[in-house]
Amino acid sequence: MPEASTRKAAARDKRQGKSASTQAGEYVHEEIEHVRHGQHGVKNTRQAIAIGLSKARRDGVPVEPSRSASKATREKAGQDSQAAKKTTHKPATKRSAGARKALKTASKATTARKTVGKQALSAQASKAASKRTAASRSAAARKASTTKGPAVRKAAARKAARTRRQAA
Template sequence: MPEKKTIERARADKRAGKSASTQAGEFVKEEFDRVREGKHGVRSAKQAVAIGLSKARRAGVDLKPPAPGKTSEATRKRAAKDNAAGHGAKTARASTESKAKRSRTTTQVLKSESRAGASPEAASKQAKTAAARRPAASRSAAAKKAAQTKGAAGRSAAAKKAAKTRAARAQHSRH
């Protein structure tokens, strides 16, 4: 179950006109934090991202299931079910007993996994490989949209930070 403040942050993102993936990012961040706190482990950064996206869909974020061919049919079906659940659809439910048992088993399995999947290095590697799979035009369009939703003060702060970084790098390369 996502924390209240995570849901609140995702709603704030939606009000600010940010994309569904940005809203879902709040849930992914929460999942990484949970693993880092030692609540459970993950096999990889990809798994932590997948758990976060599932929680986001179930919380009502309008995140489309992955396109055919991107992942297995089972994953797409699961994503579609999570999406439906997040939009108030009544799904066929297993008995409460088996549901509780499954939840308990999943938690136990995750507890035995490593915490390394949520390390900053693992997260960075995952982000880089995910970005590398996207064409440059797509990355550029996302950056332009992000700049638009930032607001004047945010753009100004980002420009100042970029200028400072450039100056520091120029200084560093001279030595």
């Protein structure tokens, strides 16, 4: 179950007109924090992201699976979306216990640093971005700028200028 603060943050994002992926980002962030605090382990960064997206879908955030997603991922996303529409949630006790045990027994020793540390998340983001075209990334940035307020836009412009100066 997502924390109340995560649900509030996602609801705030929705009110502000932000995209479904931004709303789902709140759930992914929560999951990453859980792993960092040792509540459970994960095999890799992508698993932590997948768990967060699943939570978001089950909470009613309309996040579509990527175009390159496998058939199994698409089916899981459909199940999660259907689960959001149900009024009563009574998961199978044995399945829940098995899933919980698998996450709890996943290696925690290296998890926090190697799978959800800043470098691991940065590498995952870079890898995901490299699969997209420059035009696609630019369009996404342009779309994102419309939901930012003037202060955030100004800060982003300053950062971009600083980055350009460093590159030159």
